[in-house]
Amino acid sequence: MVSPWLTFRLFRKHVAKLAAEGGEPHGETSEESRLHKLYQRLFTPLLESAPKRWTLLAAVALLLALSVSLFPLRLAIVKMLPHDNKSELQIVVDMPEGTTLEQTAAVARELAMVVRTLPEVTDIQTYVGTSAPFNFNGLVRHYYLRSGPLVADLQVNLLPKHDRSQESHPFAKQLRPLLAPVAERYGANVKVTEVPPGPPVISTLVAEIYGPSMAQRVALASEVREVFLATPGVVDVDWMIEEEGPRLDLLVDREKAARAGVSAEALVRTVRVALAGAEAGRIADDRSREPVPVMLRLDRAQRAGADGLLGIDVHGAAGQLVPVGELVRAEPAVRERFIYHKNLRPVTYVVAEVAGAAESPVYAMLDMGDRLEALNDGAGAALPVAFTGAPADATQTMLRWDGEWQITYEVFRDMGIAFAAVLVLIYLLVVGWFRSFVTPLIIMAPIPLTLVGIVPAHAAFGVFFTATSMIGFIALAGIIVRNSILLVDFINLELEAGERLEAAVVKAAAVRFRPIVLTAAALVVGGGVILLDPIFQGLAVALISGVLVATALTLVVIPLLYFMYVRAVGVAAVVPPADADVNEF
Numbered sequence: 001m002v003s004p005w006l007t008f009r010l011f012r013k014h015v016a017k018l019a020a021e022g023g024e025p026h027g028e029t030s031e032e033s034r035l036h037k038l039y040q041r042l043f044t045p046l047l048e049s050a051p052k053r054w055t056l057l058a059a060v061a062l063l064l065a066l067s068v069s070l071f072p073l074r075l076a077i078v079k080m081l082p083h084d085n086k087s088e089l090q091i092v093v094d095m096p097e098g099t100t101l102e103q104t105a106a107v108a109r110e111l112a113m114v115v116r117t118l119p120e121v122t123d124i125q126t127y128v129g130t131s132a133p134f135n136f137n138g139l140v141r142h143y144y145l146r147s148g149p150l151v152a153d154l155q156v157n158l159l160p161k162h163d164r165s166q167e168s169h170p171f172a173k174q175l176r177p178l179l180a181p182v183a184e185r186y187g188a189n190v191k192v193t194e195v196p197p198g199p200p201v202i203s204t205l206v207a208e209i210y211g212p213s214m215a216q217r218v219a220l221a222s223e224v225r226e227v228f229l230a231t232p233g234v235v236d237v238d239w240m241i242e243e244e245g246p247r248l249d250l251l252v253d254r255e256k257a258a259r260a261g262v263s264a265e266a267l268v269r270t271v272r273v274a275l276a277g278a279e280a281g282r283i284a285d286d287r288s289r290e291p292v293p294v295m296l297r298l299d300r301a302q303r304a305g306a307d308g309l310l311g312i313d314v315h316g317a318a319g320q321l322v323p324v325g326e327l328v329r330a331e332p333a334v335r336e337r338f339i340y341h342k343n344l345r346p347v348t349y350v351v352a353e354v355a356g357a358a359e360s361p362v363y364a365m366l367d368m369g370d371r372l373e374a375l376n377d378g379a380g381a382a383l384p385v386a387f388t389g390a391p392a393d394a395t396q397t398m399l400r401w402d403g404e405w406q407i408t409y410e411v412f413r414d415m416g417i418a419f420a421a422v423l424v425l426i427y428l429l430v431v432g433w434f435r436s437f438v439t440p441l442i443i444m445a446p447i448p449l450t451l452v453g454i455v456p457a458h459a460a461f462g463v464f465f466t467a468t469s470m471i472g473f474i475a476l477a478g479i480i481v482r483n484s485i486l487l488v489d490f491i492n493l494e495l496e497a498g499e500r501l502e503a504a505v506v507k508a509a510a511v512r513f514r515p516i517v518l519t520a521a522a523l524v525v526g527g528g529v530i531l532l533d534p535i536f537q538g539l540a541v542a543l544i545s546g547v548l549v550a551t552a553l554t555l556v557v558i559p560l561l562y563f564m565y566v567r568a569v570g571v572a573a574v575v576p577p578a579d580a581d582v583n584e585f
Helices: 002-020 034-048 050-068 101-116 136-140 168-186 214-229 254-260 264-276 306-310 361-373 404-434 439-444 450-461 467-496 501-511 513-528 537-569
Strands: 088-094 121-130 147-158 189-194 205-210 234-239 246-252 278-283 292-296 313-315 321-323 328-334 340-342 345-354 398-403
Touching: 034 050, 034 501, 034 537, 050 450, 050 537, 088 101, 088 168, 101 121, 101 147, 101 168, 168 189, 189 234, 205 214, 205 361, 205 404, 214 234, 214 345, 214 361, 246 264, 254 264, 264 278, 264 306, 264 313, 306 328, 345 361, 361 398, 361 404, 398 404, 404 439, 404 467, 439 467, 439 537, 450 467, 450 537, 467 501, 467 513, 467 537, 501 513, 501 537, 513 537
Parallel strands: none
Antiparallel strands: 088 147, 088 189, 121 147, 205 345, 205 398, 234 345, 246 328, 278 292, 313 321, 340 345
16 A cells, blocks of 8 residues: 555656656667667577577576585585574583592683683683583583582683674684593593574484383493494584492391391481481571571591491490491492483483584484494394384384484474465465466476575575575565566566567566566665574575575576467467456356
8 A cells, every 4th residue: 555655656747747748668668678678689589499498497407406406415504503603601521430529620620721721711610519500501401400529510601792703603613622632631521512592402413222121222322422423523422321330238137226226217317317418407607698507417538438337326225326337238239320211211312512514413413324224223133213203112222313403304394384385375376366277387486496596505605504594495485476476467468468479578577677676686685684693694695595596587487488388378378358257267
C-alpha cells in the first residue's frame, strides 16, 4: 500500500509530463536502449541455435556441480557455527592418580605463569581442588562436579576484542603448544576450553562406546583413544574413565565387636568422623559475618595411611578403650570405576577437540572412520560405527558419534525439511498463479543456482558453511523466485499483447533488469552490515554471493528456459484466449 502511494506522490508530475509528450517509452523500455541492444546481441544466437542453448545450460549445470564438489574436496568446510570472539577461556587440568593437592596447585601456578606471558591476557584466576564458577558450557560439561586434589581450573580473561589483534580462537590454538611441555612433564591432562558460540556439548568430538561389560568398553575405549591421539587436528584428547587405584575395605568383626560391647554403627560413625570430619560447634569471629564452624577430624598425616585410622580408640560397653584395628579386618581391594549411562545403557566416553585445518568434527570423524571400523568389537567382528541411532540393547557393542556432530546433523536435517516444505509451498502458489504445472519448475530453477555463488565464496574467503549460511540459502529462494516471476510474467504480458516470442524474451530481460538488479543491490548492502560479525558472517557471505551470481544467471537462464518451453508447447498453451474465463483452471 505504501509503495504505490509514495510512487504516485513522487512521480505524478513526471507521468503527467510524459503523457503530454505522447507517452512514448524511453530509457530501458525502449528498443533503442543500450541494454536492449546488449540483450539482443546476447540472446539472438541462443534463440536461433538449439546447440548453443544446450551448451549454455550444460555449462551452468557444470558450474553447479563443480561448486557442490567443493564440499567433499574440503575446500568449503561445513560446521555448525563458527568460533566466536570471546574475552575469556578456561584451562581445565586433570592430574594423575596419587597427586596431592599441593602438587596440583604447583602445576596450576606453572601453567598460569606460561599463560601470563602472552600480551592478550589481562588476569588469571586459579581454582585448585574445586571447580571455577561455571557457565552454561560448564553446566553441560559437568564442571560443577569437579572436586578433589586431582583437579584445577584456570579462568583466563583476555583484553576486549577491540583492543587485541587476534580473536580468542586463534589465541586458544596458540596456547595449546605452550602448555604441552608443562603437561607432559607432570603427566597432566590439560584442556583449553572456549566459550561455544551455540548450544554447548560435552566436547566437540565425542565417541560413545557401548558394550556388554565394563572391561570390554574400557579396552575398546583405550583403542579408540589411541586413534584419536594419532589423528592430526584432534587435540585435548581425554576419556571419562577413572584409573583403578587401591582401596582399603574395613570389615567389622561382629564377634569381637559384640564381646567388646561396640556396635557396628559406632565403628562406622567413628571412621566417618575421622576421615570426613563432623561439625563440633561454632565460634564467633570478628572477621566473619557468620559463626565459623569447628570441624573435628584426624590430622592430615594420620588420615594419609591406614595405621593412623586403625589406631583410633572407641569406648566399649564397660568404658574401656578399644582400638578400631582390633574390631575390624582391613582387606585391600581395587577401587571400582564409575559407570556412566545414557538412555539407560552403560556407556564410556572418549572426547576431544578439533583444531586442525578443517576445524569441523565431521572431517575428523571421516578421517578416523577406516581405522575405527578396523577395530575388533571383542567378539571377533569389526566394530560397528554409527553416526546416528543407538544400540538395539545393552548387549550390543558399537561406537556412536555425538558432540557437535549430533547438533550439526539435527540442525541441517531440520532446516532441510523446512526448506523442502517451503519449496512445495512456493510451487503450489506459483501453480495457482500461472495455472501450469511446468512453469513453476522453470521459475524455481534458479534456486540451486545460488550455490554457484555461495559455495565458492565460502571457499575463497575461508568462511565456514554454517547454519547461518544455510539460513541465507533458504532466504534466497524467495528472492530468486520473485525475480523469475517478474521475467516470466512480463513475457506472458508481451505475448498477450501480440508480441513475437523472441522479441518478448529479449524485452523481458531488458525491462526487468533494473528492478531485479536493484533488489540484489539492496540485499548486498544489507548483508554487508553483518559481514564482519564472526557468527553471522556465513549468512552475509551466502546472501551477497548467492544473490549476485543467481541474479546474473537468472537474467539469462530463465528467459532461455521459458523460451524453450513455450516454443515446445505453443503460445496458446501459456497465454489464454482473450475470451477465456480467468477463473477457470
